Amino acid sequence: MAxxxxxxxxxxxxxxxxxxxxxRAREQRQRVRQRKSLTVAAASVAAVGCCLxxxxxxxxxxxxxxxxxxxxxxxxxxxxxxxxxxxxNTLVPAERERVEQHLSHCPxxxxxxxxxAEEQGLPLAVQRPPREPVxxxxxxxxxxxxxxxxx
Numbered sequence: 001m002a003x004x005x006x007x008x009x010x011x012x013x014x015x016x017x018x019x020x021x022x023x024r025a026r027e028q029r030q031r032v033r034q035r036k037s038l039t040v041a042a043a044s045v046a047a048v049g050c051c052l053x054x055x056x057x058x059x060x061x062x063x064x065x066x067x068x069x070x071x072x073x074x075x076x077x078x079x080x081x082x083x084x085x086x087x088x089n090t091l092v093p094a095e096r097e098r099v100e101q102h103l104s105h106c107p108x109x110x111x112x113x114x115x116x117a118e119e120q121g122l123p124l125a126v127q128r129p130p131r132e133p134v135x136x137x138x139x140x141x142x143x144x145x146x147x148x149x150x151x
Contacts, residue, residue: 074102079109083116 079102085091086099103110 074098076102076106076109079103079106080112083113086113087117087120087122 079099082091082095082099086096089096091099103113
């Protein structure tokens with residue numbers, strides 16, 4: 001008589017069995033809810049990160065890479081170390097250009113270079129380029145279509 005169950009397969013539950021079953025079921029539902037919440041939170045963080053990355057990208061601009069140390073701005077200490085090589089005109093053209101750029105914006109270093117050049121009897125012609133408003137330059141890069149409509 002396969003497939004027929006008699007009354008003898010059912011028996012009384014031990015005390016606390018049903019309570020334990022309901023506690024385990026409740027804990028499992030809580031774990032599922034927590035996993036869903038964490039998944040939604042992680043997806044939200046990823047979406048916000050992608051949006052920030054997309055909005056921070058400016059077409060046509062190439063930001064200096066932290067891997068390329070020759071691209072970073074020179075500090076006053078770096079510039080003052082090269083004073084003799086600069087005045088002797090033995091710097092590589094790219095390095096000389098970076099030093100000149102620093103000197104055009106730093107009156108302190110420019111004064112020290114001028115003093116050193118006078119000591120050696122050499123002329124030092126580093127002039128400051130005219131400064132353009134930074135705000136307009138940045139907004140033109142961020143909104144090229146708006147700039148093209150305005151100008």
